[in-house]
Amino acid sequence: MALIAHTAQALPTETLDQLRSAVARATRPEQLGGRSPYHYTFWYSLATPPRNIVEAAVRDHLVHHIPAEVRTAAVGVEWWLGRLAPPYASNFEFGLHRDIGEDPETGALDSPMLSSVMYLTDVDDGPLMVFAGEPSPEAQDREFVFPAENLYVTFPGHLWHSVGNRADVRREPPAAPEHRERLTVLVNWWPYQPGDIAAEPMKQVAAAYDGSMYPELRAAVASAQISS
Template sequence: MTTDRPPDRLLPSPQWPQSYGSVYRDCIPNALMSDILNDAPAVANCPNFWTPKANVEAAGQACTACEAAISILYEKVMRHWLPHDWAGAEWWVQVYERGKGLAFHFDKDEHLFKEDRRMVHPMLSSILYLTGSTFPKRLGPTVVVDQRFDNAKMRACPDDPQRCAMIYPRRGAFAVFDGGLGHGVLGSAAPDLRATLLINWWPHQPQGVNAITPKEASEHSLSIKRWPCSTSSTASSGAIPATAGNLPLQQLSLGGSQLPTAEPASQAAQAGAQSAVPGRPDGSSSSSAAGSSAGEQGSERGVDGLLYSKGLSLVGSSAVSSVAIDHSGWALYPLGDEAQEEQEEGEAPMQTAAVFVPLHMMPSPSSSSASGSDREEEGA
């Protein structure tokens, strides 16, 4: 029986903010990105697939567009992260309608969880953003939270995450984070579809997750061929090497009653998501949070207002790509659909549908789940 991965396999204690998300730019050639995006609606209706390590490492073999991208991402980025004994990559595609987010959750071996009620996580989770721009509106960010699932207690810990990282989607960006951390997606006012290729990197093959067959590919009109770009040719792929492609990280601290000070972090890693308390299981939000504006109102802090107050832009050529936030004493609270619609009618429509709320104003744990485990969706 598969057991939990040893704690010292990778990032033994999550380093802040590196293991909460590193983001790389321009890893995949534009032509292949377009092929993946064309396939996205079909792949989104398929089960999760598996590509073994040997196939990921092989250059130039016939495969789907998604698998071609996985091989390139391994060569450019993941081989620097993974131990030698990793087993393969689980992958799938998600396409969301305008403004929709995703409940907070944990990536896990679904079969083991159903059979043993025990969570076993991938070594690393990763996201290739197929859509997203910096103008005129941003897609909702991926949020990675300072929270893990405790199998002994059968719940997410801590109850109220105090640190998070936000990654705003941008076409061609690739984000990597510790596979055991909770994560989700915040809503936004962007009118565009949000499409992502999700890739989990495992020390074992999850049961029930299998390689795509030629028959399955044909049924969904997916091409299996040798793609023009191969992992053996860095120059032809046009990708930025991992050492040079890391996007700069902005770190903020939201403590006490003062708004944070922004300072660039080292270029070693880029964190990407926002952590905090997700909405209630029924999708509603507290009345105080739902009524707050994109800036400040009362004791709450809008995510947009927080970034703007420190000179960080969400739109335009200088738009921030990712932010790591230490928000001790505060919880991140996603806004519901109704609150989003109200904010969109304002003079400055909100880019990020969430606010920071003082912990003493938050609903009790019984009415709000910090892990979002009431919904078992995967990915970000």
């Protein structure tokens, strides 16, 4: 069974351009004051209007690229932004990772139904690696995908994953990409809103988006609505 599902050309060109520009501006190191965008995740209820261009992309486009059973059961998504400069694997501070959240009714930790990555740029390294079982450099039961502009990738939310490097998958380098920054929007699909208690190094988990952080995303969706 395939671990990773792919959707190429997941967003209309205009939406992709607006989203990439907004994420690039919002995640500039000087804009974040040394903070990492991986430390902040936000909650979007699918029953409510989008508050920024990320949520608009989820509601209008990405929801159509997930399995029907997930689309039926999901009440909302947890989303956050990613930005890595080369060497991508070395700069991904979390290393191996598995998505988890707290069930507010039981207090138990659980994983989302589906984890996903929306790639906004091409890069020449930094593949997403997903492991079927316990992760290790020698694991054979794994799959990988290289970032490609407008590629949307989904995988079961309980699986371990990481940002690797080309040596990990022994692939020849692709053609020189247009971009060097690895820009992504990461989206977890949940059947309930996970609790917002965060353990280090996370600073904020599944919190309500009020526009005080990443105002560039809110301005982008307002601009898109005006132009349409």
